[in-house]
Amino acid sequence: MKEEEKNNENPLKVNRRHFFSQLSVGIGSLALGSLLIPDLFKGGGAQPLAQQPLGIPHFAPKAKRVIYLFQAGGPSQFESFDYKPTLKKRMGEDLPESIRNGQRLTGMTSGQDKFPLMPSATNFKQYGQSGAWVSDYFPHIAKIADEITVVKSMHTDAINHDPAITFFQTGSQISGRPSMGSWMSYGLGSENKNLPSFVVLTSRGKGNSQGLYSKLWSSGFLDSKHQGVMLRSGKNPVLYLNDPDGISRSDKRHLLNEVSQLNKMHHVETGDDEIESRIAQYEMAYRMQMSVPDVMDISKEPESIVKLYGEDCQVPGTYAANALQARRLAENGVRFIQLYHQGWDQHGNLPNAMAGQAKDVDQASAALVMDLKQRGMLEDTLVVWGGEFGRTNFCQGKFDPKDFGRDHHPRAFSIWMAGGGIKPGLNYGKTDEFGYNIVENPVHVHDFHATLMHAMGLDHEQMTYKYQGRRFRLTDVAGNVIKDLLA
Amino acid sequence: MTRILKNRWVDYAILGLSVFLIFCLIFDAYIELPNLVAWLGRWHPLILHFPIVLLLIAVFLGLTGKKVPDQLLVVAVLSALVTAISGFFLGKETPVKGDLLFWHQWLGGGLALVASLWYVLANRGLSGTVYTKVLQVVMVGLVAVTGHYGGMVTHGEEFLALPTTKKEKEIPENPVIYADVVTTILDDKCVSCHNPNKKKGELLMTNLEELLKGGESGQTLIPGDPIKSQLISRLHLPTEDEEHMPPEGKAPLTQNEIEILERWVALGASDTLRFDQLPKSEPLVVLVKDLMEPKAESKWEKLPVVADSTLQNLASDYLTIERMAANSNALSVDVYLPPEYAAEPIIALERIAANIVELDLSGLPIGTVEMDFVSKCQNLEWLEIDKTPVTDAEVKKLETLKNLRLLKVYETSITDKSIAVFKNAQSLKNLYIWKTDISQSALESFKNEKPGLSINYGINPEIEAFFVASDSVAVSK
Numbered sequence: 001m002k003e004e005e006k007n008n009e010n011p012l013k014v015n016r017r018h019f020f021s022q023l024s025v026g027i028g029s030l031a032l033g034s035l036l037i038p039d040l041f042k043g044g045g046a047q048p049l050a051q052q053p054l055g056i057p058h059f060a061p062k063a064k065r066v067i068y069l070f071q072a073g074g075p076s077q078f079e080s081f082d083y084k085p086t087l088k089k090r091m092g093e094d095l096p097e098s099i100r101n102g103q104r105l106t107g108m109t110s111g112q113d114k115f116p117l118m119p120s121a122t123n124f125k126q127y128g129q130s131g132a133w134v135s136d137y138f139p140h141i142a143k144i145a146d147e148i149t150v151v152k153s154m155h156t157d158a159i160n161h162d163p164a165i166t167f168f169q170t171g172s173q174i175s176g177r178p179s180m181g182s183w184m185s186y187g188l189g190s191e192n193k194n195l196p197s198f199v200v201l202t203s204r205g206k207g208n209s210q211g212l213y214s215k216l217w218s219s220g221f222l223d224s225k226h227q228g229v230m231l232r233s234g235k236n237p238v239l240y241l242n243d244p245d246g247i248s249r250s251d252k253r254h255l256l257n258e259v260s261q262l263n264k265m266h267h268v269e270t271g272d273d274e275i276e277s278r279i280a281q282y283e284m285a286y287r288m289q290m291s292v293p294d295v296m297d298i299s300k301e302p303e304s305i306v307k308l309y310g311e312d313c314q315v316p317g318t319y320a321a322n323a324l325q326a327r328r329l330a331e332n333g334v335r336f337i338q339l340y341h342q343g344w345d346q347h348g349n350l351p352n353a354m355a356g357q358a359k360d361v362d363q364a365s366a367a368l369v370m371d372l373k374q375r376g377m378l379e380d381t382l383v384v385w386g387g388e389f390g391r392t393n394f395c396q397g398k399f400d401p402k403d404f405g406r407d408h409h410p411r412a413f414s415i416w417m418a419g420g421g422i423k424p425g426l427n428y429g430k431t432d433e434f435g436y437n438i439v440e441n442p443v444h445v446h447d448f449h450a451t452l453m454h455a456m457g458l459d460h461e462q463m464t465y466k467y468q469g470r471r472f473r474l475t476d477v478a479g480n481v482i483k484d485l486l487a
Numbered sequence: 488m489t490r491i492l493k494n495r496w497v498d499y500a501i502l503g504l505s506v507f508l509i510f511c512l513i514f515d516a517y518i519e520l521p522n523l524v525a526w527l528g529r530w531h532p533l534i535l536h537f538p539i540v541l542l543l544i545a546v547f548l549g550l551t552g553k554k555v556p557d558q559l560l561v562v563a564v565l566s567a568l569v570t571a572i573s574g575f576f577l578g579k580e581t582p583v584k585g586d587l588l589f590w591h592q593w594l595g596g597g598l599a600l601v602a603s604l605w606y607v608l609a610n611r612g613l614s615g616t617v618y619t620k621v622l623q624v625v626m627v628g629l630v631a632v633t634g635h636y637g638g639m640v641t642h643g644e645e646f647l648a649l650p651t652t653k654k655e656k657e658i659p660e661n662p663v664i665y666a667d668v669v670t671t672i673l674d675d676k677c678v679s680c681h682n683p684n685k686k687k688g689e690l691l692m693t694n695l696e697e698l699l700k701g702g703e704s705g706q707t708l709i710p711g712d713p714i715k716s717q718l719i720s721r722l723h724l725p726t727e728d729e730e731h732m733p734p735e736g737k738a739p740l741t742q743n744e745i746e747i748l749e750r751w752v753a754l755g756a757s758d759t760l761r762f763d764q765l766p767k768s769e770p771l772v773v774l775v776k777d778l779m780e781p782k783a784e785s786k787w788e789k790l791p792v793v794a795d796s797t798l799q800n801l802a803s804d805y806l807t808i809e810r811m812a813a814n815s816n817a818l819s820v821d822v823y824l825p826p827e828y829a830a831e832p833i834i835a836l837e838r839i840a841a842n843i844v845e846l847d848l849s850g851l852p853i854g855t856v857e858m859d860f861v862s863k864c865q866n867l868e869w870l871e872i873d874k875t876p877v878t879d880a881e882v883k884k885l886e887t888l889k890n891l892r893l894l895k896v897y898e899t900s901i902t903d904k905s906i907a908v909f910k911n912a913q914s915l916k917n918l919y920i921w922k923t924d925i926s927q928s929a930l931e932s933f934k935n936e937k938p939g940l941s942i943n944y945g946i947n948p949e950i951e952a953f954f955v956a957s958d959s960v961a962v963s964k
Contacts, residue, residue: 057812060815308951333807483773483774
């Protein structure tokens with residue numbers, strides 16, 4: 001062996017003397033380690049459910065995929081699904097302290113010395129067999145009242161946007177945990193190997209927008225292949241989909257093979273599992289080149305479908321376009337599709353802004369449910385519509401029924417769900433006459449997560465991931481499956 | 488004859504115990520036991536195994552013509568008598584004896600007395616004669632039957648029944664909540680200890696009257712108040728708790744069963760309440776439904792075993808095979824359109840055809856070959872062949888699929904001819920046939936003929952018209 005080569009030897013390789021001197025320390029620390037952590041070297045043996053090979057549900061699922069229509073910012077329940085005639089009767093009266101009961105307020109209203117009750121900016125009517133109350137802002141959703149289940153008793157722990165949305169997405173107010181879509185991808189794997197199992201689409205309404213960050217669809221400590229893949233809302237959902245001129249598919253394949261060889265060598269040297277993730281991502285990108293253009297091509301949709309979702313659905317980046325896109329992705333086996341629509345933060349100018357926001361999402365959301373239904377996909381696709389918290393029953397700032405605002409309210413708000421595993425046409429939960437506190441069947445965010453996972457065939461208590469010495473789960477140490485909601 | 492036998496006290500002891508046992512059995516009803524003696528009865532389950540083993544050994548030696556050691560016989564007979572007497576003491580704890588206990592007691596007593604008789608015969612030098620042989624055979628029978636009854640008394644009547652006869656009580660279409668649901672749960676989980684033979688805590692759970700009467704620790708069941716009803720509250724105690732029911736070692740109730748009992752008590756613990764009388768929003772509806780529907784897993788238990796490696800070999804980037812649930816051999820198969828379509832990967836699935844319960848071939852240019860394969864998937868429950876070039880001829884092949892529950896054939900060119908196939912599909916619950924060449928009139932008559940089938944013929948035209956109408960949002964200014 002040449003001297004030069006010797007020096008170039010992998011630094012991880014050691015000589016004999018070095019090896020033995022290290023060995024004594026090594027064995028000693030192994031022994032110490034096993035004393036400190038008894039199950040450190042425990043083998044497989046009979047594995048509990050949680051450690052079984054993933055990619056398989058714990059029990060037969062009702063839903064195979066989720067389309068989550070996230071209304072970022074906190075839509076007001078008083079202008080959507082929680083009808084409170086008392087507010088009209090007692091309009092302008094101060095919110096009784098017995099109702100508020102010392103609940104904390106955000107910095108935006110904590111300075112107010114009065115909390116005048118503000119009735120809904122719009123009218124409500126009952127719809128369908130279920131008799132669900134829906135406001136005039138949502139005429140299309142009203143038409144499908146019997147397909148959806150309205151939960152009026154959601155409550156959360158957080159009162160400001162960032163912690164609240166992080167809580168809803170990851171089960172923790174502090175960022176860093178895997179998003180629920182990542183948990184699903186981790187637990188269930190993907191249906192279509194050519195598309196990511198977790199896809200994110202974003203759109204922006206005209207209302208006051210709160211930020212969206214990739215941490216909301218991050219895989220946290222899970223393998224990064226489970227992170228949400230955000231599709232761009234412009235004309236090209238994925239950049240560089242087309243091969244450049246003069247490069248054939250086989251050239252590309254050849255290049256990828258070589259790169260993957262290099263990466264594998266690097267993996268052997270460092271043992272960093274993220275390199276394997278990287279290899280998998282390159283392969284996924286290669287396959288997406290084949291499948292994404294086809295999946296995302298809305299022009300293939302017939303006229304009737306375009307009309308159903310509304311003409312907006314032909315404009316890339318709109319909520320309607322994303323809703324239609326979501327159906328196409330679901331059809332092609334994407335496990336978890338999350339839409340975010342920004343702009344639901346009506347601290348002021350609520351009547352106008354809320355009407356506008358509702359118009360953005362009303363028709364396409366309802367169309368999505370009907371479209372899924374006619375395709376037989378509502379049977380195994382769970383659709384969720386809702387934000388991170390609700391809004392106060394009193395007005396923020398000046399009392400003016402024509403132009404007022406509502407602050408954040410975590411104690412009670414409404415969402416709706418439809419499809420896979422959820423009972424249709426149900427009105428679940430009740431708030432008090434002021435719409436402030438829950439008086440019947442509360443559903444905490446953890447309960448919601450547990451129920452969602454249950455519908456997908458996962459036991460939220462078994463779905464754990466050991467990281468930094470403890471086991472984590474989406475529902476932390478809480479969460480009950482709300483059986484009443486299950487079909 | 489050995490020294491021991493010459494000891495007369497052994498004879499006296501056996502005679503005395505026999506007489507006492509006969510006295511006990513005859514004057515059962517008039518005897519009241521002091522506490523200490525009743526406590527002796529609790530030793531019955533501990534000592535009863537001695538006479539069983541010792542007597543069987545002795546009988547075995549006797550029947551095979553070997554000499555039965557005298558010590559063995561003495562100890563066997565004495566332990567049999569002591570066991571029978573202690574058993575009698577234990578039995579006194581149950582005021583009203585059920586059939587099982589009655590027979591167990593008399594057979595056990597009889598066994599001890601027959602054993603004594605053998606001892607007498609042996610002493611008279613009659614061992615090895617026909618008389619003793621008959622006694623020995625009788626004793627084997629008595630040991631078996633007594634033990635059998637004893638086992639049923641402690642562990643419930645089902646305990647010693649053949650496992651295959653474990654009856655899955657079918658819940659009828661519209662069950663009476665008490666008779667068809669509640670009693671099933673109680674029978675399954677409670678009655679083995681709270682029956683006429685073994686009335687733990689003085690509580691009988693075999694009928695509603697007794698439940699309402701309660702037991703030792705007061706009211707077991709207070710209609711309308713599950714929290715105060717011990718029947719419910721004890722279920723919720725932590726399992727380590729002494730009071731938790733069922734006690735450690737017995738099969739606990741499932742969450743669903745607990746909730747059913749709780750809602751039933753909350754609703755007044757009625758014995759006439761029927762399923763269809765419950766309001767839709769009542770949680771009991773969901774709970775009972777859950778119990779009525781056979782669990783998917785059990786439905787798929789009989790499917791042939793399929794190895795992960797087989798699935799890996801058959802799957803590709805464009806063909807996903809998933810197990811329906813962990814440890815299940817039921818498979819769900821999704822096929823996506825590859826750049827160059829070929830039927831081979833689908834045909835290759837034939838070796839796992841029996842395992843496929845869900846199959847998605849939608850959007851693929853499938854034809855006769857693929858449909859031939861589909862028709863071989865005998866356990867198929869869910870089939871998607873929408874947006875494919877299938878025609879009536881291909882749909883006809885589905886006639887062989889007896890378990891088909893959901894079928895998507897929308898956006899195909901099937902015609903009225905296919906309706907006959909759908910009509911004959913007994914298990915079919917959901918059918919999606921919009922955008923096909925099926926005529927409106929054929930569809931209408933089909934709908935009338937199969938009211939239980941949910942036929943999706945696209946979006947309700949009324950609603951669709953509303954959606955398509957431009958700008959219908961009321962913006963309040």
